[in-house]
Amino acid sequence: MKKIEQAAQLIEQNKSLFICPICRGEMRVENTSVICTSNHQFDLAKKGYINFYAKSSPKDYDKKLFEARYNVIQKGMYDRLHQKIADIIDALDHRSATIFDLGCGEGSHLQKITNKLNRSSVGIGMDIAKDGILTAAKYHQGQIWTVADLAKSPFQSGKTDILLNILSPANYQEFKRLLHTDGHLIKVIPRSNYLQEIREQVMDEKQQSYTNTEVLEHIKQHFENLEVQTIHYQWQVPPDVREDLWNMTPLTWGKEIKQPIEKVTIDLEIIIAQK
Numbered sequence: 001m002k003k004i005e006q007a008a009q010l011i012e013q014n015k016s017l018f019i020c021p022i023c024r025g026e027m028r029v030e031n032t033s034v035i036c037t038s039n040h041q042f043d044l045a046k047k048g049y050i051n052f053y054a055k056s057s058p059k060d061y062d063k064k065l066f067e068a069r070y071n072v073i074q075k076g077m078y079d080r081l082h083q084k085i086a087d088i089i090d091a092l093d094h095r096s097a098t099i100f101d102l103g104c105g106e107g108s109h110l111q112k113i114t115n116k117l118n119r120s121s122v123g124i125g126m127d128i129a130k131d132g133i134l135t136a137a138k139y140h141q142g143q144i145w146t147v148a149d150l151a152k153s154p155f156q157s158g159k160t161d162i163l164l165n166i167l168s169p170a171n172y173q174e175f176k177r178l179l180h181t182d183g184h185l186i187k188v189i190p191r192s193n194y195l196q197e198i199r200e201q202v203m204d205e206k207q208q209s210y211t212n213t214e215v216l217e218h219i220k221q222h223f224e225n226l227e228v229q230t231i232h233y234q235w236q237v238p239p240d241v242r243e244d245l246w247n248m249t250p251l252t253w254g255k256e257i258k259q260p261i262e263k264v265t266i267d268l269e270i271i272i273a274q275k
Contacts, residue, residue, distance in 0.1 A: 003048030103168025107136025
């Protein structure tokens with residue numbers, strides 16, 4: 001089965017999750033198009049994704065960045081994070097899970113987490129960057145990949161069991177709209193030492209100082225029931241992805257690498273919030 005046909009089949013099986021981003025009408029699938037009750041039509045791409053976003057994608061988030069990110073993640077940079085999130089999801093009271101990854105980039109986080117789950121799941125990845133979704137559809141099968149705007153996402157209210165937001169911008173009003181009554185937000189944010197080996201090469205000492213206190217306080221304004229877990233480790237960077245590590249993050253835009261990075265610090269907080 002071709003990728004476009006697989007994508008159409010997956011969306012047809014889960015069409016109740018979707019809503020028209022233009023008029024908020026319900027959606028149906030006809031061949032390889034998704035059409036709402038007002039006949040707004042969105043065609044699936046041959047690569048196996050659907051584009052709900054009418055504007056141009058951010059130029060800096062391009063194929064080079066997402067291919068580099070894919071290569072690094074496949075080598076295991078975030079494996080411990082993925083396992084920890086999968087364990088968190090397995091421990092929650094959902095027999096099966098509808099999992100949305102908002103700001104999914106090239107899709108590796110969603111793919112690896114769902115592969116580690118001990119339960120059935122439906123995975124949907126969304127990003128505003130078309131090149132990220134193109135990369136996701138290229139490498140990852142069995143998920144639904146969408147280009148869309150977080151401020152006007154094409155999903156029904158109250159249908160999401162697990163909402164992932166991993167090192168990506170947030171829209172907490174939209175998160176609350178999407179989550180099921182018993183749903184959970186799992187948001188990953190950096191701590192002070194995250195990627196410190198890269199930041200030491202591109203920032204002065206004052207810029208290197210970082211705290212996520214403001215982000216945590218902002219989340220608490222929207223979600224009262226919070227649990228915060230910490231994950232910290234150093235990852236030995238394989239020589240064949242050291243250049244990719246440099247190219248995968250906006251931190252290095254316009255900067256030249258001074259010396260190869262042999263190890264990098266992963267220092268993150270995982271916030272589990274219930275609606």
